[in-house]
Amino acid sequence: MTPMTTTPDKNPAPRTDSPVLHATGVTMRFGGLTAVHAVDLTVAHHEIVGLIGPNGAGKTTFFNCLTGLYIPTEGTVTYKGTVLPPKPHLVTEAGIARTFQNIRLFANMTVLENVLVGRHTRTEEGLFSALLRGPKFHRAEKASTQRAMELLHFTGLTPKADHLARNLPYGEQRKLEIARALASEPGLLLLDEPTAGMNPQETRATQTLVRAIRDQGIAVLVIEHDMRFIFNLCDRVAVLVQGEKLTEGTAETVQADERVIAAYLGTPFEGAPGQDEIAEVEAAEADARTEDNR
Ligand SMILES: Nc1ncnc2c1ncn2[C@@H]1O[C@H](COP(=O)(O)OP(=O)(O)OP(=O)(O)O)[C@@H](O)[C@H]1O
Numbered sequence: 018m019t020p021m022t023t024t025p026d027k028n029p030a031p032r033t034d035s036p037v038l039h040a041t042g043v044t045m046r047f048g049g050l051t052a053v054h055a056v057d058l059t060v061a062h063h064e065i066v067g068l069i070g071p072n073g074a075g076k077t078t079f080f081n082c083l084t085g086l087y088i089p090t091e092g093t094v095t096y097k098g099t100v101l102p103p104k105p106h107l108v109t110e111a112g113i114a115r116t117f118q119n120i121r122l123f124a125n126m127t128v129l130e131n132v133l134v135g136r137h138t139r140t141e142e143g144l145f146s147a148l149l150r151g152p153k154f155h156r157a158e159k160a161s162t163q164r165a166m167e168l169l170h171f172t173g174l175t176p177k178a179d180h181l182a183r184n185l186p187y188g189e190q191r192k193l194e195i196a197r198a199l200a201s202e203p204g205l206l207l208l209d210e211p212t213a214g215m216n217p218q219e220t221r222a223t224q225t226l227v228r229a230i231r232d233q234g235i236a237v238l239v240i241e242h243d244m245r246f247i248f249n250l251c252d253r254v255a256v257l258v259q260g261e262k263l264t265e266g267t268a269e270t271v272q273a274d275e276r277v278i279a280a281y282l283g284t285p286f287e288g289a290p291g292q293d294e295i296a297e298v299e300a301a302e303a304d305a306r307t308e309d310n311r
Contacts (some may be wrong), residue, residue, distance in 0.1 A: 035098030036061045037205045037236040038083070038113075043092035045078050052078040054260045055092070058238075060205060065227060065237045067247040069271075070257035071281055076240045077118060079257065080207055083238075084108050084115050097204065114203035116194040118210045118240075124183035128174055128193055131182050132165040135200030165200060172196040172226065188219035195226065199235075206230060208239040212246055224250050248272060256280065 038060040045053040053075040060066045068076050081087040083094055085101065085108040094101050096111050114135075123131055169175045172192045177185060182193060191211055198206055208227070212220040220243060227250060231237055241247050247254060248268035255265035258280040264271060271277055 035095070037064075037097060038238065039095045039098075040079075040083060041093050043079065043082050043089045043094065045075070045082050045087055046090045052260050053082065053089075053257075056257070056260075056262050058255055058262070058265075060236045060238050062236060063231060063234065064253065065231050065239065065251050067251035067254040068238060068240045068257060069242075069244070069247055069254060070263075074257040075260040076257055077209060078260075080115065080209055080238075080240065083207065084113060109201050109203075112202075112204040113207065114198035114201045114205075115207035116191075116198050116209055116211060118213065120190050120194055122182040122190060122193060122197070124181070126182060127179050128169065128182055128185065129162070129165055129178040131193055132168055132196050132200050133161055135197035136161045136165060165196075168196045168199050171199070171229070173222075188215050188222075191215065191219075191223070192226070195230075199230070203235060205236045205238065208237065208241075210241055211239065212241060212243050220246055 036059040038058070040056060040058045043053055043056045043058075044051065056075075056079060058066070058068075058079075068079070070076055078087065082089040082092075083101075085103050085105040088103045096108075096113055099111070101108050101111055101113070123134060126134070166175070166178065169178055172195060174189060174192055174196060177189060182190065185193060191214075195206075195208070195211070211227070212223050215223065224246060227237055227239065239247070239251070248271075251268060253265060254268055254271045256263045256271060256274075256277050263276055263280060264274055266274075
């Protein structure tokens with residue numbers, strides 16, 4: 018992994034002891050459906066936090082509440098101690114970047130151009146400056162291109178800089194989404210199923226990339242269905258079930274939690290055989306086999 022230099026934070030933390038992300042009592046209702054209910058979640062500096070849960074648990078809805086795409090029905094979300102504005106571009110400007118479950122690249126733009134688009138919240142040049150294309154604009158453009166190339170280097174996409182985004186293999190399109198998100202110089206990166214559709218090698222490479230991102234001082238919150246990826250990567254894992262946070266803790270704690278296993282496998286139905294009954298049946302079957310072998 019190529020080291021990435023960090024650029025100065027345009028929005029320095031007002032209080033260094035605040036967590037990077039602090040969501041309190043976040044609830045999102047769509048008419049009669051409560052997709053997310055009273056969810057609290059924090060992400061600390063230098064932390065990689067996983068968000069897991071069965072299909073329809075409310076994970077993406079929760080992400081949308083964090084990024085200003087949805088205004089939560091109830092609850093607050095702060096970034097480094099400041100309440101986030103309810104507009105996606107202002108959230109990005111504040112320092113939260115994200116990728117999407119369904120890749121959203123500009124398919125007919127080059128790889129480099131896609132990353133440059135991601136820098137627009139960090140460039141000071143206004144519309145007039147861009148139209149007049151004066152020396153200030155050219156200086157800013159040069160600096161932006163340099164930073165974008167650095168990010169392509171960091172994500173291993175330098176050889177593809179001039180390729181159209183739509184011609185990249187799927188795994189590289191996902192990497193490009195991450196490079197574009199990093200172009201806004203975030204303090205927190207939200208990844209929505211970054212390994213969906215990847216082969217095991219690409220998944221391992223993504224794991225390495227996410228760790229390298231964290232090592233650059235960017236906190237990460239990641240939704241993923243690949244449990245091996247989540248449990249290998251995350252410092253802490255939160256589990257959403259039917260819109261509520263069931264539990265959170267280290268990979269070991271969450272993996273050992275019977276409620277989590279039940280949530281994924283389905284809660285045993287009423288009248289299902291208990292452990293004693295299962296043991297009795299197994300013993301009877303073993304006896305029957307012994308009889309047959311005589
Ligand atoms: N805009 C919306 N309007 C109405 N209902 C919605 C909307 N967005 C999500 N939902 C519902 O909210 C619930 C949670 O959906 P969400 O996509 O957040 O779950 P998820 O955990 O991300 O699922 P998956 O793992 O399948 O992506 C689902 O019942 C879904 O149908």
